[in-house]
Amino acid sequence: MTSIKLEYPQDPYGLILERLTSIVEDELSNTDPVSITTMCEFCLRPGEVFDNDGVIWVDSYKYSNHICKTCNLFSEQLPNALGNERGSIGYKLSSFKSGFLALPMDNAMPVELWLGGKYLDRINLKGGFKIIDRSGNQAKYDLCERIGEYSVITEISLRREMFLRHIRLSDSNNTYLSTETGSIRLNKAEFQALKNAFISEDFTNKELLDAVTTINAYKTGSIGSLHARTQELFGRLSQETRLALGNITDPASLMFMLAGLKAGLLKEEVK
Ligand SMILES: [Zn+2]
Structure with missing residues (x-):
């Protein structure tokens, strides 16, 4: 049978376990081992991907959670x-x-x-x-x-x-x-293209915030392509910006980047 366990360093949970245990080892209190044959109750990974090596963490409702050692790092007081x-x-x-x-x-x-x-x-x-x-x-x-x-x-x-x-x-x-x-x-390339396109637009702060609000509304479906705000904004955006926006197909990714650009591209206001 082929193992479905990922070897370090390909396993991100293993990486967290190794990097964090070296910092917090002295203060871990849930050290009673338990064999988890089904799955970790937090991350839902099957026990076989972490050698069934878990601990019991009792929560404030006195419920015994069977969790992997990576998830335990997030449950302990440090x-x-x-x-x-x-x-x-x-x-x-x-x-x-x-x-x-x-x-x-x-x-x-x-x-x-x-x-x-x-x-x-x-x-x-x-x-x-x-x-x-x-x-x-x-x-x-x-x-x-x-x-x-x-x-x-x-x-x-x-x-x-x-x-x-x-x-x-x-x-x-x-x-x-x-x-x-x-x-x-x-x-990385998608973000840099979007950032450079926005910089080229030379928005004022208000225009930047309005543009992000309108793009969010359009991309999440709360306003359509024929809405006046969509028409007005996309009418004034450069082709570079429209392409950069179109290349980011995952709405969650685009929302995250736009939220970041709202902070990162704000200009100092002239008073
Ligand atoms: Zn887990």
Whole structure:
């Protein structure tokens, strides 16, 4: 029988396990092993792809979750690596309302945690993760600018059992970003073409924001091609921009890039 197990470093879950365990090993408390013969209850991977090697994690409802060791890393409190959320309660990798965990292609570089400003007062900046002060659309822009630099990127949110289902390995041309609803493919050439086209348009800030709103509405089907706003916008966009937009066929990918460009291409207002 052929094994369906992926070998390191082709297995993104194995990569996360290896890179993060070296940071947080001392504070892992769920060390009672359990053989998982069906599937991990969080990432839903079948046990045979991780050698059936799991742990039991008891949640606040006293329910015993059978999970793989990669998912366990997102369930444990990590007061040393991440600091305390309140009192003596340590942050988990799923304590943050939004953020990204990013593993550089170069395994000698530190694992990055991208978080918004409100967490930066309490998070441990010297706990082994490289904390990047980025969130929202600016983070999206910077992630698009760094396509090719990371092997694994996942959104981190309170719903670990969702974002842990969609983890994929990225390559030098594409970032596969795991989110709660799926994996978004961000292609380097597509993003750069769209960015350069937008720069050539020389939008004012208001025009930029209006254009993104209209494109979003059109691409998600809330306004049609004959709507006045669609007609007006596509009538004024250059062919370069229309081509760049048309080349990005995945709506989730386009929405992500446009959100990033809203932050990345804002001009300093002349007062
Ligand atoms: Zn799992």
